[in-house]
Amino acid sequence: MNFFSNQLAIDLGTVNTLLYTKDRGIVVNEPSVVAVRLSDDLNEHVLAVGSEAKRMLGKTPDHIQIIRPLREGAVANIEAACVMLKHLIEKACNCRKFIRLQTVIAVPSGITQIELRAVRESAQSAGAHRVILVEGTVAAALGAGLPITKPVCSMVVDIGGGTTEVAVISLSGVVSSRSIKVAGDLIDAAIQSYIKRNYHLLIGDRSAELIKTAIGNAYPDPRNVVSVDVKGRDLKSGIPKILRFDSEEIRTAIAEQIEAIVQAVRATLEDIPPELSADVIDRGILLTGGGALLKNLDKLLGEKIGLPMTIPEDPFSTVVVGAARLLENMNGLTHFALKQ
DSSP states (O other): OOTTTTEEEEEEOSSEEEEEETTTEEEEEEESOEEEETTSOTTTOEEEETHHHHTTTTOOOTTEEEEOSEETTEESOHHHHHHHHHHHHHHHHTSSOOSSEEEEEEEOTTOOHHHHHHHHHHHHHTTEEEEEEEEHHHHHHHHTTOOTTSSSOEEEEEEOSSOEEEEEEETTEEEEEEEESOSHHHHHHHHHHHHHHHHOEEOOHHHHHHHHHHHOBSSOOGGGOOEEEEEEEETTTOSEEEEEEEHHHHHHHTHHHHHHHHHHHHHHHHTSOHHHHHHHHHHOEEEESGGGGSBTHHHHHHHHHOSOEEOOSOTTTHHHHHHHHHHHOGGGHHHHOOOO
């Protein structure tokens, strides 16, 4: 391996895991999913990891299990997380032997010490010699180019798959933060629940995600209503059925989850000193993560909070890019690395 290929920045996400190397940029962007045979040893008989495993969701026989190693921003299955990380690291490095592999892994702000240890052990089992953990919101701020080492306030709202992280950062430290388990997954679940409750139609996780990305909307927009056909199983007749839903109806279905995100932002703002509040008024709030792409979410938050919102060009990659910038500057890591 050359110097750069044995250094990896990792955004270990509930829904997607991204790996970044300095010389090639993002080399892996795969769903955080593992498919295994129930009767086999997980370490020896993995059927698929990432995109291939995700395509199996909802279509597997009884002897095949689809595992999501991370749930709500935490490592729910350490063994599966190790297998997934090892597979993705091998894919990123194009080899199976690692020479003093160094990694920076972005983790949720509210992660516990037990969960931190689980992430570290997963990376070490996957072949990492040195593992440095940083808060995802700090990495997102760095990836977006915010001046977090200076005496000004940078506020980040990172909406991922399992958690929404809100943080106010100044002088290389987190002044105030919130982590709530309301994000993309819970929004998908709310869509599924709404359709089941009101139309007696059972839809899968992938269908709910499709609805969210295709017609999901956070702000009332009656002049631009769009629709999508959804396939599912009728709970009354038991046969497949197609129904059409529009964006206004889906907005109603996810309103509770969106309001929870609004309240988390408000609570974080209430905890910061007046001097930093003035900076937020001037600089606004950065929205990042896949959830930031929900249509009109920035407009709704801007109206509810009364502050300008900014979405980076690629909100999916800001965390892993920020982690990579930390990796490039090893001396600067002492300010941001999480202690265990």
